[in-house]
Amino acid sequence: MGEGADRSGISRRGLLAGLGATAAATVAAGAAALPRPAIASWDITTDVLVAGSGAAGVSAAIEARQAGAEVLLIESLARFGGSSAMSGGVVYAGGGTALQKALKVTDSAQEMYRFISEAGGRHPPLDKIQLYCEESVAHFDWLVAQGVPYSEKLTTAKGLPMGDESLYFSGTELAWPARELATPAPRGHVPGVPGMNGGRRLMQVLLARAGSLGVSLRNRVAAERLVIESDGRIAGILVTIDGQSQAIRVNRGIVLACGGFIHNREMLQQYAPELYDCSVPWGNAADLGDGINMGIAVGAAALHMHQGFAIAPIYPPENVLSGIVVNASGQRFVSEESYHGVLGDAIAYHQQGRAWLITDKRSAYQFHQDNFLPAARGSSIGDIAAQLALPRGALQHTVAYYNRHAGNGDDPMFHKSQTWLRPLQGPPYTAWDLSVASAFFPAHTFGGLHTTINGQVLNSFGDEIPGLYAAGRTAAGLPTAPYIASGLSVGDCTFFGRRAGRTAAAEAVGSRV
Amino acid sequence: MGEGADRSGISRRGLLAGLGATAAATVAAGAAALPRPAIASWDITTDVLVAGSGAAGVSAAIEARQAGAEVLLIESLARFGGSSAMSGGVVYAGGGTALQKALKVTDSAQEMYRFISEAGGRHPPLDKIQLYCEESVAHFDWLVAQGVPYSEKLTTAKGLPMGDESLYFSGTELAWPARELATPAPRGHVPGVPGMNGGRRLMQVLLARAGSLGVSLRNRVAAERLVIESDGRIAGILVTIDGQSQAIRVNRGIVLACGGFIHNREMLQQYAPELYDCSVPWGNAADLGDGINMGIAVGAAALHMHQGFAIAPIYPPENVLSGIVVNASGQRFVSEESYHGVLGDAIAYHQQGRAWLITDKRSAYQFHQDNFLPAARGSSIGDIAAQLALPRGALQHTVAYYNRHAGNGDDPMFHKSQTWLRPLQGPPYTAWDLSVASAFFPAHTFGGLHTTINGQVLNSFGDEIPGLYAAGRTAAGLPTAPYIASGLSVGDCTFFGRRAGRTAAAEAVGSRV
16 A cells, blocks of 8 residues: 555544444445444534535535535544645636626637637546636636635736736636637736735635624544445544544534545556646645545546646746756657646657756756756756766757748747747856656646535446535546646636535435435 | 546446336435345346456356356347457467467566566556466466467567468567667467457367357347445346346455446546547447446546557558658658557657658558558658658658668667668658547557456455456556557456456455455
């Protein structure tokens, strides 16, 4: 068993011990979900139980509470906020949001839909993408109404704003081929706070809102097994509080919003080998796949399990984009100005995890940075190629072709923007290592439970599992590989988390057979 | 719902109708698996039930029967043999099999292990690979003992022997980089019958063997839902015979060997978009994912669901290997002599499904063939590049680089063997379309239920689901993407199918709680 697996949930044996004799007598090997009779008595009862305090869980809790349900939100760690609090807090929104309008930005739901559905991978979830785009303006208004602060400032600089700007091009909209597939617009909406603090601020606001509405928030409570009725309905959940197993009964439903599985090494190796090899698991410590595994244990289908966010953050500074990125054959394979997630996906999934950024005197990193280290330095491209042991003459060939056309302001292969397009010239040349294993290469998982647009979890025959809902990275949502824009994940968490909470709360009390 | 989904199994409502009042009263929405109490009475009882009559199912049935179990094998179609009967019937075996020895072929289990574990994708199932290699000699002896006919003839020609040779290099062993990772040896063991009849012959022999041992074979019986005890143990299975639902009780266990899901369009789109886009679903009509879905419905984990066999069969004739294969950027990306599955994987998974084979006068297809049609014909490489609308000058650059080195008997980028290495020269030049959607591009699925080396199905917490076994393409086995050799799939079916049958039969009668 991998380190991660050892840390994910408790073992069945441990579970039986916690349950005591009555349960132990009933629960047999393989019962990854507990049959209702295994529960001698319920310790806690609530209408809606939400597992996970990230953007998806808290959004679900807010909506469920506002729909009149008694809501208990549990967090396995001491600290609330999930991986969302570690993120930039960007929400991908468009179609003419209040902020876009205030900043005179033209956009439409159609162009937003075109971008998300066509600039990424094949066969994305079109039903979720369409709904997300159609209701994006209203969703942004909701975030504002909750109290999330946005500044009326726009930046056209690439990358998450380090200032307090709240609107920017958070994805690959302006890079080829995306810019030809849909009219670009800045859609990255980020709290107006400097630096990487957007996620913390977003979660502070949403958590405070949940608390003020009367959502009961409990930390250090680990969800472990779902309890299921003989008719397939979810009856409750077994959790551990201070080392004690406790059974929570739900009158309406359970929303699993426990994040992904980037810290579960065994699951990564089995489901997403490309992400296993990335150097930096990017998520909070509770991203162990518990919610996904609890869902699978009761018959849920899981989709996109091999997909994820593999990031090669070569910019800022933007000057390095005048360099070229090459693979182990010394060939270019992507537009260097592509969004981090697009570049990272190309390297991690399609180039066996190996690539280099080749810069010259003017395009080299001009300040000390640790993300990428030099794999080779030389006075000529030939020097570099030899040090990297690339196929003889290949890199020279690539650079000659690139330079000839760049000299005419042209990039026939990947149509790099004029801003950064110029021949590589002027030693020293440097090859920066962009390999998934040795560079700073954060990764996160996208695979999760198959859900409807309302967050209802579906089994392998396409039927809903009564009483079970999922959102955020515990569900297979909007983010698929390649990840084309910051904000699609947290945007998906808040948008579909809200819907899951509403739907769970609407489940009539006592509707159980 | 996709066409395939409509054809896969029956709807829950249909199921309830078939079950009659007692069941309907108990089975509620979402019960994709039937609780034991839903079965009013059992119609049939057996020790071991095997679902599926391909190589995996029949091998399981033979072993279970020989272990003393009463075995019922059901096939949903009229014809027995599954997709295995449509295949070449190749079994990948080595380490010094009787046939290898008779033909003076040197091989070792270590080199076979090195090839399978290192020449394919990342993080393959090492436990299964090791056991498969260690016991390969004995497994081949077993095939011979069952009566499968092999001729003491070897061929070094590429591709499935069209003569009656029984041993050949069935994979990418001799192509770079594989030949540097492990010592190549011919390991494709195919029944000594001319042409594509190996699979039919293999299944004729195994089916006859199963019958003579007393396995009860029933065709036109569709497996639909598993019946599960409250303790998680598999109690039986619901099937449809002549439109009537019948409940089969098992004393020992059920082996799901129902194939993959290449004909279930909805599952393909959700789980394996790259295979969805391939032009030819390669499997028999029953490859609808029923076995996989029945397993998932009772809590099983499913692995490698996006992976599969995507085939670009450019040879024979071998003369075309003197041409070059290029992508939409006009670049080479793989050794043209690579095994079909390696070339197909590179195109379908890593080049957005588009590629062309560029040939000159001598390397062009010399006879009429329909697999690949000309996308461009011209008197110069420039002509071809223009007709394909490749990046200006890119293909010319690629050919200039290739020709310069090929002229010196060198291929720095992909190390093509001397046999086929020479500069492209002498018009007319032809670009053959190798795109997944328009060329002859067969595909099959590899994703399936997570199993132990003994075929026991595991749930999402790594525990065995008592009484449930899976083999063949219903399980996640030896074949992963890229598929590096013919015979790994049928080899996996027969080898691990046997183990699943043995283990199921060993389940002590009445061991149920």
